[in-house]
Amino acid sequence: MADSSSSLPSLFEKISYKRYFLRAVDLTMLGLLFSLLLYRILHMSQNDNVWVVAFLCESFFTFIWLLITCIKWTPAEHKPYPDRLDERVHELPSVDMFVTTADPVREPPILVVNTVLSLLAVNYPANKLACYVSDDGCSPLVYFSLKEASNFAKIWVPFCKKYNFRVRAPFRYFLNSLDAKEDSEFSRDWEMTKREYEKLSGKVEDATRDWDADDDFEAFSNTKPNDHSTIVKVVWENKGGVGDEKEVPHFVYVSREKRPNYLHHYKAGAMNFLVRVSGLMTNAPYMLNVDCDMFVNEADVVRQAMCIFLQKSKNSINHCAFVQYPQDFYDSNCEELVVLQSHLSRGFAGIQGSIYSGSGCFHTRRVMYGLSVDDLEEDGSPSSVNARKFLDEESLARKFGSSKEIRKSVANALQRKSNSQNILTNFLDEAREVGQCQYESQTSWGKTIGWLYDSTAEDVNTSIDIHSRGWTSSYIYPVQPAFLGCMPPGGPEAMVQQRRWGTGMLEVLFNKHSPLIGIFSQKLRFRQRLAYIHIFTWGLRSIPELAYCLLPAFCLLHNSALFPKGLCSGITVTLVGMHCLYTLWEFVSLGFSVHSWYTSQSFWRIKATCIWLFSITDIIFKLLGVSKTVFIVTKKTFNETRSGTGDGPSCSADPNAGKFEFDDSVYFLPGTFIVLVNLAAIAGFLVGLQPVSHIYGGGGSTFVEACACILVVMLFLPFLKGLFEKGKYGIPLSTLSKAAFLAVLFVVFSVGK
């Protein structure tokens, strides 16, 4: 454990940013927004209902900006010094690494294989690591691929450790070719390892067609993804004895029981099963969680995280419950999320701690077992009162379920002891028992323990619960991304994902972890609460966003003013200009192009206006008990020829990358409608078809409103292009006709009113 001598340099540094200029910009924009509201109030009597609607929308936007200003006020991040670990820490703690996969078609097994290999090869003592893969698809193909991967790992892991390079997912590593002239030990090893990797990917590829299933696949016969018993397979048990350089960490495949009539709680359910199985087998005090598409891109990642956990504070225990890394992506369409994270997560990190965003995060097992900061003494052990409360057999059984072995392992974990025996295969029966559908019934799993249920965004739901128990968290933002994953391209897949996020966040806003409840509780800090409110209300923004995209068109058609006139028009012009420059700066400063700024702004608006509307209906139906929310797994693409080195923001070289795709789902109706209505308004304005102004004093619409319509069309440019394109890049006729019908109604209503 860490040497607490305070004379030694710290294992990490918290870097806080002073951003006086940006604070001034944030406040100026806030001031402008308030002036706009004031102007609306002062001129309300002269104008019609449009002003009331505009006022309400702008009030919402002001509220959001207030929250954003508050989040961005004191950004921070943590800089670990892994080089200092060796002299400070005599024995590194164990880490259990979890990977979840759910569908061998939407998540190609070779992708899972690469993620797993990147984990097995991290720069950390192999006898301190165990990798557990949960397969919610119960796919023999995935199991087969992982078995093959474990064989290849015996070549891959020593190769990585011998040459100590950073990127340890083979498909990424082999993107760069070897200098042909070179003839050295390295090049021979490289060639051999590459050949073996190609053999592996060939086998995995061929297996999608057929393979010889031997007895080991017995458990998969007659199973369906949603109807099968628990399967637990120890793919590789590390018995040591070959020297750390050559050792491959433990590697376990699990697939929990599924029955059609049981709720299985999607990823959160899978995570909780992983916690239990790993609790039985290795019971490491720390757990790393990655999605199956998020490979490790920085070999030192575990050591970095340990710097945060192992640093002792002077007078108290280390309050850090989890260490989150940014989610970076190696394919297109990543920019907006990367930019958003870079300021939101750093903002959170400067308050109580970064949010847990589902992947690339190290958790503390004890904290996942429900401990609060107050339950512990200064030395980190449970206080005597709490020890009784937590370790009492009856309470353990009530909370963690009937398995005796689980209770033992939980008690060990709470007291920071390790399990007495570590032979993985001795726990197969217990592991199967704790994977049964009914295992969790009447227990606290998913309610106060483990990954929490009751939201499809289990990550942020669990995150707020941990912070509400008084814990903090850290955010490491390395120069080279530590984890890289993939994002769906703009189109139906992205819409489905966005809807899930929007709905999941709203679910938390209305469940018992809501930041709106218990405003004065001290443990969730006030600004942290505001920050959570900001993200949980994303879904609600669609209503004012949609209204605001339609107001300029309505006013232009109706010939009434929407924005302040005369000198005061400066307020809106400055606001729009500043917002553009500000967001542009955020993109460019992270190394993205002006073009990516523009497409991201556009995609973000499209999602915010069109998709979150469906999140609101999801939540209404859920609250009314009409339907349940579902988790549809995002389709991942695996493209081995993709260029890029994994160093910094990268985007693909595909000529169609970034092109927006459509299908006939209802997701594209609002956007098409918005574009048609705004085009109609602009056309009407240009040919002078506007009715006489109804407003006292002749406050009709002018080119300012027309410019606003143009701006809206520009933000919805993919839809404008979609009007003229064919195939998957064009808007389907069915959507177009429905939108056109609605647009005609809107025009008639606006002109005639």
Ligand SMILES: O=c1ccn([C@@H]2O[C@H](COP(=O)(O)OP(=O)(O)O[C@H]3O[C@H](CO)[C@@H](O)[C@H](O)[C@H]3O)[C@@H](O)[C@H]2O)c(=O)[nH]1
């Ligand atoms: O029933 C399920 C559904 C999903 N998953 C896994 O959950 C992960 C995330 O699913 P994905 O479709 O990739 O969702 P994303 O929207 O890309 O993921 C983000 O958002 C999710 C919440 O909506 C979080 O769970 C993720 O960690 C976060 O990265 C994947 O590894 C899946 O295999 C399961 O294990 N079981």
Ligand SMILES: [Mn+2]
């Ligand atoms: Mn994903």
